[in-house]
Amino acid sequence: MTSVEIVRSPNADQVSIIAADLVADSVPSKLTAQDPTLWGPEAESEASIRLSWTTLHETSRSLLPELVALREELHAEGVDRVVLAGMGGSSLAPEVITRTAGVPLVVLDTTDPAQVADALAGDLERTVIVVSSKSGGTVETDSHRRIFEKAFTDAGIDAASRIVVVTDPGSPLQQASEAAGYRKVFLADPHVGGRYSALTAFGLVPSYLAGANVEALLDEAAEEAKVLAEDSVDNPAVVLAAVFGAAHAHGAEKIVFADTGSGIVGFGDWAEQLIAESTGKHGTGLLPVVVEGPGAPGFVDARSDATTVAIGPATGSAHLAVEGKLGAQFLLWEYATALVGRVLGINPFDQPDVEAAKKASRALLDAPAVAASTPSFVDGPVEGHGTGWAQRKVNTVAEALAALVEVAPDHGYISVQAYLDRIDDASFELLRAEIAKRTHLQTTFGWGPRFLHSTGQYHKGGHQNGVFIQITGESGDDLEVPGRPYTLAQLQLAQALGDGQVLVEHGRPVLRLHLEDRIAGLAQLVEAVQEDGS
Template sequence: MATDVSVRIADVALEAEARPLAEQLAADAVAGKLAAQDATLWGPDAEPESSIRLSWTTLHESSRPLLAEIDALRAELEAEGLDRIVLAGMGGSSLAPEVITGTAGVPLTVLDTTDPGQVADALAGDLENTVLVVSSKSGTTVETDSHRRIFEAAFRANGIDPVSRIIVVTDPGSPMEAAAKDAGYRKVFTADPHVGGRYSALTAFGLVPAGLAGADIAALLDDAAAAFPALKADRADNPAIQLAAALGAAHAKGAEKVVFADTGSGIAGFGDWVEQLVAESTGKNGTGLLPVVVDRPESPGFADAGGDATAVAIGPATDAARIATNGPLGGQFLLWEFATALVGRLLGINPFDQPDVEAAKKAARALLDAPTGAQQSAPALTEGAVEVHASGAWFSGASNLVEVLRAFTGAAPQAGYLAVQAYLDRLDDASAAVLRTELAKRTGLQTTFGWGPRFLHSTGQYHKGGHQNGAFLQITGDAEEDLDVPERPYALSGLQRAQALGDGQVLADHGRPVLRLHLTDRAAGLVQLVKAAQELEARQ
């Protein structure tokens, strides 16, 4: 079948195992029904949610009226010298625009953090030339609301009328739409309300910030449109059916993780986008597919993936990859959305809800409302710039950082996974990501890395709802500076700490090992952590 997207199942055994599933999906006309937005595909329990979440299948057509509107606004902004676009959004509101603009090579400052240093750096840019895009389905997302408040105050303090510099993307009828119109913000875009956040790449949530930044969003829709006929075809060689069948067959054999590496696709950061799509869609009811995003095909976890993982190349196939997907960005968006929805059917879950995401938010809110002392705990031990906070039977007798890491990694099941969660500045503290490589190399466990709190809107669903075999390493750190959130009783550092502690408590309540390492000096502490990880012996 000729198409602009393709899937290659490079593993002969996997291809043979996937073929009957692909043939059954084709015989059941599942792809055509999905394209026609049939809400019955995932069973009666899922039908109420799926019936209001399927408009993404035709966004390559329904989003086209947005193009002229975005182009006109961009021309207005350029005429006024406003050429710096800052995006405040979480999850699907930030991940797709970041991939689109990164691939197009156009600048976009993305705020999906509560780290005061990272937000302060964004504020330190040229506010005279800055437009803030506030992107949230409801407008009640605490991170995005905090960013809006902070930037609005900064604009005003610099003699700039905030309403002329704030653009809103939200759902129609949301609290944010009403508040934005009342405030008189420059422009309010409303997105299709029948699309969930992780499927929203080709809605206003993906297109508005990317288009204002200068990406060719018309070409993005064209690429999706070119892929659509193949993806809706009820044939076993439909690329989405092939991909779903391969992932489903691998999962049935125990490969509950999917390891992504870019092999020359030309797409920047696709793994971060597909991570949310797959984890949040499938990680529930004690099952699912855990995405593991690695730097390159040679990285540990991909090149040496064991029986619990499927290595997937984004781009040309490599010797290590069992599956490879190819095509332009718009086509890849649609391919993975179709395939993920079909995998949900194979796994017997609803791919459109996220029942466990709210738990961490509630826990964080409770801590924010609590007295300050309730957010503090004495470290079990301190070594240099690292304070160790741990609880549970796994932590016993450790007297230094290496022993702590040894006990922690030993608490993960043999076929489980480690999750490194860095509540830090993902620009200035980027070296924290090295820990993923070092721990994966020495433990042989699949190891994920996420920046907090953005992973809470992504893999956070899988952590609580998927296979319960993870061990969670949280890294927090003192901030050199802080930012108060206007008209709120907290600063960003307090919000960031509450998000880490809240999620850690929810994970501990699930019986999972949780270790929090707090850095009293971020630079020195990260050096210590990497060195300690390098001193671990290989896991037997």
């Protein structure tokens, strides 16, 4: 089971009041009973088809015999390399599960040509690809499926025998997969939203095929479920919801996550989507900020606009410390997020602003000439775009970054969004800490388009106090998407420009830095951030 320790709380009286109200209204037990009325009449229709995650520790066990049989069949054929094509809820949980278990899983949640090419360069003779999409129409995942299907065929491998699908019943992907005779089609529970799907087929199928013990996850969640159903102020989900609700009421709308030795790898990335997409709407919500460790900028020096959470043992800078095994943590944070939705007065199961960026991206793909723009400035290997929000003329990256910080609201945040290869270009992540240290603003870092299926909802629907740095870059060898009129590089750029366009429509400042050379561009960016005026 999990434990939640309140290390320090500046709003202790209000925390107690919120917790008592949740218990008096029997919210935990009603949530366990899948009561859709908990979030008000406007949310009831959506909630009525989104609450099956509360019993997945029981219902998902029926998957286990099928998974055992499939893995045995694949291993008998010499197939033991697993690639996962999925976005958001279809990829974040499996990545945490397999990294924590120490088993290899190649996760494709990108449109960067080089990253996809690296996945293709693995041993195809030993490879099975799991194609996961709840809607069945996710553009990134569909592109990966098409690319791998052609690669298998070109290598003389029966492509259908190497493709496993996870989707919702009745989706276009189910129909197409069955018609194509793919190896196996797993149908997930349709009454579970993507970000709550860690213990559905979306989380369990790729993780088990990669070698993780998913039965243990279900056991951990089952043990935790007993506590989470209790109408008690000691219920850990009640504690989390009360602390976050009280903090938000006092202007602390950010939650800063640092791992302090939990043994869970990458948990913050999974919690980031759950919290941001569930709460970030109608101008309110909680913004997760995932940092490098308890000594990182944004955690050790957090201001009054943030609540710091240690995943693992408590540290001196933490407001909260949450400990427990992975399966239990999944269920705890799902409960806590649903409860805090009630506290904030929002529906934690919809995502009203996600589709806007997708529509803008599709429009740019249909009219690629529109995507071209003249740089506002050129500084070495970096082109700067979209500085109309600046209060003065900028000619360099350092000047543009300084100007962006100048227009950031008090207690706002900076979002760095890198549309690059998150494996080979991983060094770009160091920009988060460098920017946070020098600006004293909470700073998030997201890989595009991965973050569009995670924090993208919050950026458009949550508190409108963010400023945005997009990083795009030239690609080397591009990849065609079979049967589609665009390449991966064109799709990647369209996604960046489309999301930037929607942010601008919301009145948010967006600075796009395009790197003509990625390595030289990173050096230029770091140097610019470290200049005194940045």
